[in-house]
Amino acid sequence: MIKIENLKKSYSTTVALDDVSLEVKRGELFGLIGPDGAGKSTLMRILMSLLLPDSGTATLNGFDVTKQHKEVRHVTGYMPGRFSLYPDLTVEENMDFFATVFGTTVKANYDMVKDIYQQIEPFKTRCAGKLSGGMKQKLALSCALIHKPLVLILDEPTTGVDAVSRKEFWEMLKNLKAQGITIVVSTPYMDEASLCDRIALIQQGKIFSVDTPQQMAADFAEDLWAIRSPKLYPTAQKLHDLPEMISVNSFGQELHLVTPKGVYSAKEISDFLTDKSETEIQIQPTEATIEDVFMLFMTQHHTTQP
Amino acid sequence: MREAVITVKNMVKKFGDFMANDNLNFEVYKGEIFGFLGANGAGKTTAIRILCGLSTPTSGEMKVAGFDIYRETEKIKRNIGYMSQKFSLYEDLTINENIRFYGGIYGIKPEERKRRSKLMLDRLELTPYADRKIGDLPLGWKQKLAFSIAILHEPDIVFLDEPTGGVDPVTRRQFWNLIYEAVERGITVFVTTHYMDEAEYCDRVSIMDEGKIVVLDTPDALKKQFNAANMDEVFVKIARTSPPTPLPNGEGRK
Structure with missing residues (x-):
């Protein structure tokens, strides 16, 4: 559905995309995962034909995004990172506006947006600017869907959205995928990355890895330990002195310690902490999550250049 | 009995018929990390704005850092730091200029400001970039900087409204290390977040x-x-x- 070859894009001296190649299959739920400034939004804008690359090619449903922008926009729905509906138009007026722009009506394509739009329809006479975060997001998704697109491009749709609304949002994405829509989504939430069919890890304009989230987690090459103690922060400080330590990070109620494969046993780490007068330490090997994969990836491709 | 730095009794805030804060009662203790959670539109930002002296409650009794929320808002503002969910530094000023500006507002003497500013920039590894415009920095850097500037005047309490929204997992943890360091210096932290792993890092929520x-x-x-x-x-x-119920006219988040 989407084919990207050797895309490059720079803004003055900053390289936003550095020779990116990628394919997204029809009907796939594809995640773009990377830190701020990695190039995710730039890639999405190029796919939407809103931005021209310096070199390279990208096609969407067979249309060249640099030459066939009308065709591209007709088959794609886009939710930019920032809320970008008309705040002083009502819910209903925003829907009508986007339908009209694409030469259709809300009525004609109602079945497409019904499941999502019904949740905000009771408030259809309210100005979009006065909706709560979760509702704005549902309206934005409804507006992106009103012309029955084949592809949805969603730039951090759940940033600033609470945990319950996020779960609802991903349920909606699952339903849209079931209807055959191809979805490209970026997110800073690692639990959401694991809900994608495949994900790409991006850093500094380069794609480092593309795979299913399950395979990426299974390929975690180092030893990973889950550690609990009464006070995590001081325990983490002490673990920084463990000679072969790769990284130690807080993961909710426990710490995740990464050490090179086969170097330490649980007992050795436990003894190390006991020597540093830590008590009530629980340590056990644990399975990597996408968050662990991402953090190791960031540690290995670390840069201090803003 | 622990010392309370925030005391809230029967706090009510109405916008017309809409009850944004419906009789809130709680205390925040000195030196703790207090997590203030809730769904979008639950009323968190409204309550924070009242506690920071930026909005007047409809009724109730509240004290922040020992000062009355109705009569002593200026004293409250001097003794707290606030990082709003919308980025609050000046994008077209450099890092140094922002620090000078905030130092001036809080009446920090120039020598002292320079001393604190050096410590802060060294800690954030931003010293080489002190003359860069804020607008050119990645979001995660901005957020760490905004937090550090919010506590530059060494307030008793710092209010953080979704400080890590949209920030990647590595930078989020660096941000939380800054929070722990502030707590070690005796600053009480009042924080909202949508990341539930961060809720685990709070003393109480x-x-x-x-x-x-x-x-x-x-x-x-x-x-x-x-x-x-x-x-x-x-x-x-x-x-x-x-x-969720939509927010009333004229008020609400973002």
Whole structure:
């Protein structure tokens, strides 16, 4: 559905995309995962034909995004990172506006947006600017869907959205995928990355890895330990002195310690902490999550250049 | 009995007929990390703005850093730091210029400001970039800088409204290390977040729903009470699943 070859894009001296190649299959739920400034939004804008690359090619449903922008926009729905509906138009007026722009009506394509739009329809006479975060997001998704697109491009749709609304949002994405829509989504939430069919890890304009989230987690090459103690922060400080330590990070109620494969046993780490007068330490090997994969990836491709 | 730095009794804030804060009662203790959680539109930002002296409550008794919320808002503002969910530094000023500006507002003497500013920039590894415009920095850097500037005047309490929204997992943890360091210096932290792993890092958390505080306890006690494996499960069990009520005209988030 989407084919990207050797895309490059720079803004003055900053390289936003550095020779990116990628394919997204029809009907796939594809995640773009990377830190701020990695190039995710730039890639999405190029796919939407809103931005021209310096070199390279990208096609969407067979249309060249640099030459066939009308065709591209007709088959794609886009939710930019920032809320970008008309705040002083009502819910209903925003829907009508986007339908009209694409030469259709809300009525004609109602079945497409019904499941999502019904949740905000009771408030259809309210100005979009006065909706709560979760509702704005549902309206934005409804507006992106009103012309029955084949592809949805969603730039951090759940940033600033609470945990319950996020779960609802991903349920909606699952339903849209079931209807055959191809979805490209970026997110800073690692639990959401694991809900994608495949994900790409991006850093500094380069794609480092593309795979299913399950395979990426299974390929975690180092030893990973889950550690609990009464006070995590001081325990983490002490673990920084463990000679072969790769990284130690807080993961909710426990710490995740990464050490090179086969170097330490649980007992050795436990003894190390006991020597540093830590008590009530629980340590056990644990399975990597996408968050662990991402953090190791960031540690290995670390840069201090803003 | 622990010393309370924030005392809230029967706090009510109405916008017309809409009850944004419906009789809130809680205390925040000196030196703790207090997590103030809730779904979008639950009334968190409204309450924070009142506690920072930026908005007047409809009724109730509140003290922040020992000062009365109705009569002593200027004293409150001098003794707290506030990082709003919208980025609050000047994008077209450099890092140094922003520090000078905030130092000036809080009346920090130039020599002292230079001393603190050097410590801060060294800690953030931003010293080589001190003359860069804020607008050119990645979001994660901006957020760490905004937090550090919010506590430059060494306030008793710092209010953080979704400081890590949209920030990647590595930078979020760096941000939390800054929070722990502030706590070690004796600053009380009042923080909102949508990341439930961050809720685990708080000493106590409250969860709001439709303007009310539904629960307030340590993360461990809440997990026991709701028979949940983590705070995410606790949150999902508490926060409403019905479509939220829209905010009233003229007020609300973002």
